[in-house]
Amino acid sequence: xxxxxxxxxxxxxRCGDLRVADVGSTVTVCGWVAKRREHGEHLAFxxxxxxxxxxxxxxxxxxxxxxxxxxxxxxxxxLRPEGTENSDLATGAVEVGECAVEILNIAxxxxxxVDDRGDVDEVIRLRHRFVDLRRPRMQANLRLRAKVNSALxxxxxxxxxxxxxxxxxxxxxxEGAREFAVPSRLSRGxxxxxxxxxxxxxxxxxxxxxxxxxxxxxxxxxxDLRADRxxxxxxxxxxxxxxxxxxxxxxxxxxxxDAAEAATGERPAGVARMTWAxxxxxxxxxxxxxxxxxxxxxxxxVFAGTEVKAFASPCVKAIVVEGGASLSRxxxxxxxxxxxxxxxxxxxxxxxxxxxxxxxxxxDSPLDRFLSDDxxxxxxxxxxxxxxxxxxxxxxxxxxxxxxxxxxxxDIGGRPVSEGPYRxxxxxxxxxxxGVDDHGHPVAxxxxxxxxxxxxxxxxxxDPASVRSQAYDLVLNGWELGSGSVRIHRSDIQxxxxxxxxxxxxxxAARFGFLLGAFRFGAPPHAGxxxxxxxxxxxxxxxDSIREVIAFPKTQSGSDPMTGAPKPLEPGQLAALGxxxxxxxxx
RNA sequence: GGACCUGUGGUGCAGUUUGGAGUGCACGCCGGCCUGUCAAGCCGGAGGUCGCGGGUUCAAAUCCCGUCAGGUCCGCCA
Numbered sequence: 001x002x003x004x005x006x007x008x009x010x011x012x013x014r015c016g017d018l019r020v021a022d023v024g025s026t027v028t029v030c031g032w033v034a035k036r037r038e039h040g041e042h043l044a045f046x047x048x049x050x051x052x053x054x055x056x057x058x059x060x061x062x063x064x065x066x067x068x069x070x071x072x073x074x075x076x077x078x079l080r081p082e083g084t085e086n087s088d089l090a091t092g093a094v095e096v097g098e099c100a101v102e103i104l105n106i107a108x109x110x111x112x113x114v115d116d117r118g119d120v121d122e123v124i125r126l127r128h129r130f131v132d133l134r135r136p137r138m139q140a141n142l143r144l145r146a147k148v149n150s151a152l153x154x155x156x157x158x159x160x161x162x163x164x165x166x167x168x169x170x171x172x173x174x175e176g177a178r179e180f181a182v183p184s185r186l187s188r189g190x191x192x193x194x195x196x197x198x199x200x201x202x203x204x205x206x207x208x209x210x211x212x213x214x215x216x217x218x219x220x221x222x223x224d225l226r227a228d229r230x231x232x233x234x235x236x237x238x239x240x241x242x243x244x245x246x247x248x249x250x251x252x253x254x255x256x257x258d259a260a261e262a263a264t265g266e267r268p269a270g271v272a273r274m275t276w277a278x279x280x281x282x283x284x285x286x287x288x289x290x291x292x293x294x295x296x297x298x299x300x301x302v303f304a305g306t307e308v309k310a311f312a313s314p315c316v317k318a319i320v321v322e323g324g325a326s327l328s329r330x331x332x333x334x335x336x337x338x339x340x341x342x343x344x345x346x347x348x349x350x351x352x353x354x355x356x357x358x359x360x361x362x363x364d365s366p367l368d369r370f371l372s373d374d375x376x377x378x379x380x381x382x383x384x385x386x387x388x389x390x391x392x393x394x395x396x397x398x399x400x401x402x403x404x405x406x407x408x409x410x411d412i413g414g415r416p417v418s419e420g421p422y423r424x425x426x427x428x429x430x431x432x433x434x435g436v437d438d439h440g441h442p443v444a445x446x447x448x449x450x451x452x453x454x455x456x457x458x459x460x461x462x463d464p465a466s467v468r469s470q471a472y473d474l475v476l477n478g479w480e481l482g483s484g485s486v487r488i489h490r491s492d493i494q495x496x497x498x499x500x501x502x503x504x505x506x507x508x509a510a511r512f513g514f515l516l517g518a519f520r521f522g523a524p525p526h527a528g529x530x531x532x533x534x535x536x537x538x539x540x541x542x543x544d545s546i547r548e549v550i551a552f553p554k555t556q557s558g559s560d561p562m563t564g565a566p567k568p569l570e571p572g573q574l575a576a577l578g579x580x581x582x583x584x585x586x587x
Numbered sequence: 588g589g590a591c592c593u594g595u596g597g598u599g600c601a602g603u604u605u606g607g608a609g610u611g612c613a614c615g616c617c618g619g620c621c622u623g624u625c626a627a628g629c630c631g632g633a634g635g636u637c638g639c640g641g642g643u644u645c646a647a648a649u650c651c652c653g654u655c656a657g658g659u660c661c662g663c664c665a
Contacts, residue, residue, distance in 0.1 A: 035625075043622040056625070067615085084623055092625090109616060112598050117626075118614085120598065123657055176665030196665085223664040341590075341661070434665095447665045545658095556658065 010072060016053025018091050022077040027096060029055060030104070032134065033069045034114070038062060046101065048073055049114075051139050056086070056095040068107035068114065068131075075099035122547070127561040129552055141549045144263055145537045149216055151262035152236050152533070155255035161212040161238065166201035168194055168218070173511055176447065177221040180231070188578035194220040197530060199447065200515050202239040203487060206526040207518045212240045216533065225556045227545040228417075228479060228535055232554075235482070239528035245470050245486050248527045249426060252474060252482070256531060260422065263540035271424040271474070279427050280399065284317075284406015286430070289478030290423045294319055294413045296405050299393065302378035308370045310348060313395035319405050320383050321412055324390025325351040325364070335408060339394060344404040348393040352385045361387060410478065417477045418542045425475040429453070432460075432467035433500070441502030446471040448501055449515075451486040451493070451527075464500045474531065481536055484529030491519060 006014050011030040018027065031050035038044045044059040048071065057073045065071055075096040086092035111128050112120040116137045125132040132138055153163070169182060169192035179193035195201070197219045205213045217237040225231065238251060253271050261267040272290065279288045282295045299316040306312060321327070332349050339347035351364035361380050363371070371379070385391050392408060394401045432452050433442030442464045444450065452460060453468040460467055470486035488494045494516070498508050508516060534546035547553040554560050574580065 035627095037624050037627055038621080039624065039627085040621045043624085045624055045627090047625070054625095058623085060622095081623065084625085086625060089625080109597070113615075115626090118599060121594090121657075124598080178664085199665095221664065224662085226664090227659075229664070444665055450665095555656085557656080559656090561657095 014052040015048050015050045015055040016090055018055050018077055018094055018096070020079065020093050023079055023094060025077050026074070027077055028072060028074040029057075029096065030072045031070070032107075032114070033065050033067055033071060035067070036063065036065055046071075046073065046099070049134070051143075053090055053136075055091045056080075056089070057099045057101070058095050058097045059099045059101060063101050065101060065103060066107065066109065068110050069103055070105040070107065072102045072104055073099050074102075123555065123561050126553070126555065129562050133551065138548075141537070141541045141543065142551060144541050145533070145549050147262050148259045148533065148537050148540065151259040152255050152531075153214075153216065155258040156214040156236070156238070156251075159212070159251055159254060161214040161240070161251075162210060163215055164205055164210060164213050165215060166195070166198040166205075166217065170195045170201070171514075173200065175511065177223055180220050180222050183577040183579055185577055196221050197235065198237050199449075200512070202237060202528060203449065203515060203523075203526065204518055206239055206241045207521065207523050209241075211242075214238045217530075219530075225554065225558060227547075228538075230534070230546060230550065230553055231558060233546070234533040235530040236533055237528070237530045238484070239526060241524040241526045243525070243527050245428070245472060245527060248484055248486075248529050249472065252484070252529050252531065256424070256474065256481070256536070259536065260540070263537070264422075268422055268424055271426050273426040273428060275429040276427055276431065276468075277429065280402050280406075284402040284404070284409065285478070286427055287473065287475045287478055287480045288406075288425065288427075289410065289414065289417075290425055291415065291419075291421065291477055292413050294321070294409050296402060296409070297383050299379060299382055302375055302382055303395070306375060307372070308367065308375070310346060310367065311393070311395045313397070313401070315398040315401045316393060316395040317401045317405050318379075318383055318391050318393045319409050319412075320385045321390040321392065323388050324412070325353065325388045327390055335392065335411070338411060339404050339408060342404045342407055343400055344394050344396060346394075347404075347408075348395075350379065350385075350391040350393070352380070352387055352389045352391065354387040361385075414478070416544045417479050418539045418544055419477075422539070423477060427473045427475055429468045430471040430473070431465070432456070432469040432471075432497075433464050437502070439502055442500060444501060445469065446483065446485050448497060448503065449485075449487045449494070450497075451488045452497065457493070457496075460496050460500050467500075470527070472529075474529075476536070476539055479535050479539065480532070482529055482531035484527065486525075486527040489519065489523040489525050491516065494519070 006017060011028050013027045013029055015029050015031050029048055031048045033046055034049040034054055035047040036044060041062050042060065044061065044063045046057045046059060046063060046065060047054050048057055057075060073096060075098050077094055078097045080093060080095050110131050112124060114131060114134050116135055172179060172191065172193045177196045179196060181191040181193050184190045184192060198215060198217050202213050215237045217235050218232055219235055220232050222231065236255065240248065240251065257268055276286055279286055282288070284296050297318045297320065299318050303311040303316045336347040348367050349365060350368065353362050353364050355362040363376060379391065383391050392405065394404045431445050432450065434445035435443050437443050446469060451470045453470055456467040471483065472485065473483040474481040488497060534549060537549040538546045541549055543549060552560065552562065559565065
């Protein structure tokens with residue numbers, strides 16, 4: 001493989017590129033000493049590593065290099081002697097012989113092994129991230145990420161999108177995620193905020209006639225961190241004019257499938273689709289992992305009018321754990337505790353066993369003696385559970401019963417997100433509102449600029465909870481990869497939505513005045529989406545944490561073990577910004 | 588704000604349940620030997636605030652309380 005970047009003024013080849021075809025060539029390779037093996041004063045091996053891999057260099061004498069020394073090695077590529085080939089190395093058929101070694105820089109012993117064998121404590125890796133990044137795993141992850149970015153850009157370019165950069169210093173728009181504030185030096189006491197996303201900016205670009213915008217955009221949210229969440233993350237941000245939801249789904253599908261193909265070498269067959277209501281009902285989640293079954297089963301009919309107090313609820317749902325009858329009582333208790341911590345009043349379990357006398361099925365459960373014969377038969381028939389299975393039942397309000405069982409389904413049957421196969425899913429028809437705030441007003445499920453489903457417009461004033469929106473999520477293996485919506489471009493509809501949200505005209509003007517003002521000057525119909533690139537790359541890389549695909553991530557408490565951030569500012573810096581620390585409250 | 592898990596030479600672990608000398612394993616590191624190794628091999632050596640603080644005890648890596656750091660999760664993430 002030829003590559004214009006492989007040779008430089010200091011090297012002729014990259015370590016991992018040397019092959020039998022190079023035999024006879026005099027080469028110079030540069031890199032880090034991965035290993036030195038001395039065999040007395042007449043022979044030494046130096047394994048040299050760069051980002052492409054390892055090459056064995058043979059030195060006719062002893063050589064005073066240590067692990068991670070930076071060296072330049074010049075020698076002649078030759079076949080390895082018969083029987084000494086190393087099939088574990090891509091370069092294992094050859095070696096660089098008669099080597100002269102020039103030390104470019106010495107190095108202290110690394111704080112941990114610079115290879116992919118074994119795990120190292122993450123805080124130690126992060127403290128020495130510059131060493132960690134030399135490991136093949138991290139090199140592969142960074143390069144995979146670049147490849148995904150490139151595929152996404154190319155897909156958007158091809159589809160007529162134009163890349164536009166938007167400000168990092170934006171105005172506070174209190175709504176949704178907590179924002180990072182940046183104090184202004186020139187305007188003391190005032191702050192910019194770092195964008196949670198370029199949401200408003202990209203809508204303004206639509207008003208500005210950009211037509212199709214995209215950006216690989218950094219987003220910042222001051223919320224608690226998780227395996228799939230960092231303060232800073234990166235989205236493929238998209239907005240387009242004169243489009244419908246279907247157009248957006250098509251744009252994003254194209255980009256994501258291109259990225260998948262670039263990353264994995266295989267183009268996914270497509271993206272499944274499901275309504276939000278179906279996702280909740282069948283999987284108890286708005287981001288269902290559809291790699292496995294164990295779907296929620298509705299037993300409300302079976303227990304309608306039941307005498308069993310625990311099941312006297314609007315909704316009775318169940319999951320079947322195949323072979324789960326062998327779970328110990330302590331495991332079942334743990335699941336019950338988990339269900340309670342998720343808000344359920346309790347968890348009923350039924351072990352399904354073979355009835356020894358007639359060969360039929362029997363239930364083993366503390367609740368069994370309270371069940372009528374019809375309920376017992378109905379439970380078995382509806383769940384299709386068989387001998388050796390375990391049936392877990394939650395009775396509650398519909399949403400709660402679904403979400404609790406959905407979580408138990410993942411606890412019991414879930415697999416790491418990065419484990420194949422990749423199952424992409426569009427979740428569509430999200431509700432417009434989700435829950436109510438302290439004042440009893442509905443809360444926007446997506447954001448307040450989301451267009452309601454036209455069929456449900458007239459429910460805005462009468463039954464807001466049942467209004468569907470034109471909002472949609474992309475889900476992969478149970479992770480939310482991104483979300484988007486058709487936006488409201490007409491002020492009459494926007495006013496009705498603000499009214500439903502309990503946002504007054506004055507409040508709306510104060511928060512989003514610049515956007516609403518802009519919309520008076522000719523806002524086209526528009527819609528958009530944003531894909532979480534960290535999550536996408538992590539899954540492609542086989543990683544279960546996005547930290548593994550970010551060069552310099554933060555810990556769960558938001559610190560950086562390498563730089564020590566966050567740190568107090570010098571008094572002078574504080575003064576220049578007009579800031580004064582407030583002493584910590586003592587409890 | 589909350590739940591759970593983890594913290595032992597540079598690295599990864601065992602030891603903690605049932606208190607008894609910083610005991611052990613692998614890697615790395617330092618020195619010596621070694622002409623075909625590749626997780627090289629052989630010989631020798633150095634390296635410890637058992638995260639930190641307090642308590643119980645004749646005695647604490649081990650039990651108790653607190654605290655710090657890291658992780659997973661709930662809340663939070665329009």
